[in-house]
Amino acid sequence: MPDYLDEVRETCIAGGDEGELASYIPELAAADPDRLAIALCTIDGTVYAVGDAEHRFTIQSLSKPFAYALALADRGLDEVLEHVSVEPSGDAFNEISIDREGRPRNPMINIGAITTHALVGDAEATAEESTARVIAGLSAFAGRELEVDEAVYASERESADRNMALAYMVRAQGKLQDAPRAAVDGYTRQCSVLVDVRDLAVMAMTLASSGRNPVTGEQVVPAWVCRQVLSVMATCGMYDAAGDWMSNVGIPAKSGVSGGVLGALPGQVGIGVFSPRLDGFGNSVRGVRACERLSRDMGLHLMQAPEVASHVxxxxxxxxxxxxxxxxxxxxxxxxxxxxxxxxxxxxxxxxxxxxxxxxxxxxxxxxxxxxxxxxxxxxxxxxxxxxxxxxxxxxxxxx
Structure with missing residues (x-):
């Protein structure tokens, strides 16, 4: 497996170096554009990783499925649906995208993710308690204690005007539980958590294993939560490129502007890729390229379901x-x-x-x-x- 992943990595590098860094966030604009790492986690917790696998980067929007999972586990599906819908938006990740009822269209775009962040924890939780619950939950998904990159947090907080506008829009619709500044600060802190590709692969496999972390054995969220999250990832996880992704790659996935991509194929594999150069949709160019290759080579397309096998x-x-x-x-x-x-x-x-x-x-x-x-x-x-x-x-x- 490591030999094969090295081959995939070399192929992705040879495919070109197009794409741009996320320059609108000063700390991300300073990233090394040539880094590339790939990791796979199997259902029993075995992790294979190649490339810059030790390099840590901020999780950014890759955190959205996991915060959504925590909100579902804490509040239940009906209450979360009252605040955030599950329809693909067809818009960029930072657009004002709300439905006729005033709800953000889905939890995978910024306006929906800010709203979702405020739903983590019980109904009486303060904004600080919600943020602490999110970071602890992300750590449980990864199987180790995760830390916040304070420099990135400060950098993003200083350039969060658009997210503040989104938060005020949702607040005006009566769908945001916290004060806009508190919700945006908490969401920004959520996005500033440091991970590596091994973490992404384990986190993805936890979703793909009905909520059980394959490394620690902890049941992080109930199985029904994972089904809901994976469904939304399949239709909304790659923003307005979700249709192309689902037809070409066919794996429920999420991307982040730091250059990460994770994919979770139920019952089979969790994938984590990191490469900072982004395409026009905000998705990692080489990350998408690697996942396309993995899906094609290993028959991982969701609509190409394998037969159920007994013990091997x-x-x-x-x-x-x-x-x-x-x-x-x-x-x-x-x-x-x-x-x-x-x-x-x-x-x-x-x-x-x-x-x-x-x-x-x-x-x-x-x-x-x-x-x-x-x-x-x-x-x-x-x-x-x-x-x-x-x-x-x-x-x-x-x-x-």
Missing amino acids: LYGVVDPDGDDDGMREITLQGTMHFAAAEVALRELERVPEDGRPVVVDLARVSSANDVGRRMLREGVRRLQLDGHDVRVQDPEGVLDD
Whole structure:
């Protein structure tokens, strides 16, 4: 997996360096435009990361799905819907976009996100308590304590005139619970939380795992909340490029002006990408490019749902288990990305002792292209480790 992600990264770099930094926020305008990092988190919490994976950046609008999830968990769907709708806006992220009832059109644009921020916590919560709850909630999604970049917070607070205007607009419609300045300050602090691509991948996988953090095991929000959030991400997460994204990539996703993109494919994978150059919609150019490649290569499009597979590993017999000197690994079910990734990790655990290995696929019902390629690579690497590998494949699963 790291080798493959490195290949994706190099391809994205070779694709060009178009796009611009978010120059309207002074701290973001100083970012290194050439940074690129990619991370994947699997359903059991395994994280793969390449590139500038240690670099931390502010979460910005990537925080919006998680604040929305916390508001839903704290207030319930009906109360949140009274204040914020769920319809795609067709507008830029910072536009005045409200429906006939005076509600922001969705929680993924700024006017909706400011309104949503004020809904986190119970009905009697102060603005400061709502902000503290948001930051603690973001930390629970990431599986570690997150911090605020105070320099970015101060920089954004000084240039928040448009967000202030949006907050006053919603307040005038009777949909904003906090005072406009308090709501905007809290929202700005929410956007100034520092993360890296590993955090994004884990946070996305938590949404994709019905609210259970795959690393810590904590149930951060109820499963129904994740279904609601992922639905809104699928239709609104990439602003007015959401239609193109959904047809080309097909993964519920969210972007941020610092250059981050996260994708959450239910039951399979969480994706985090960081590259600061943005397109005209405010989405990372290389981030979009990487997600397009991942979706295409690994068959991750939401509308291309894989068959449900049973447990991948049927059994392992060690060389001394039946006195034939061979290690036997029997797989079963359907081999798509998530299943094949588990199988590869089992093959990776084989000791480099030179003993013969049997990979039994008799119980594997089918495999898609990525499943076949991943299993072949696993066999190839066992051979490179000096094993005599014998593949039992009566149904021709690995044969095109």
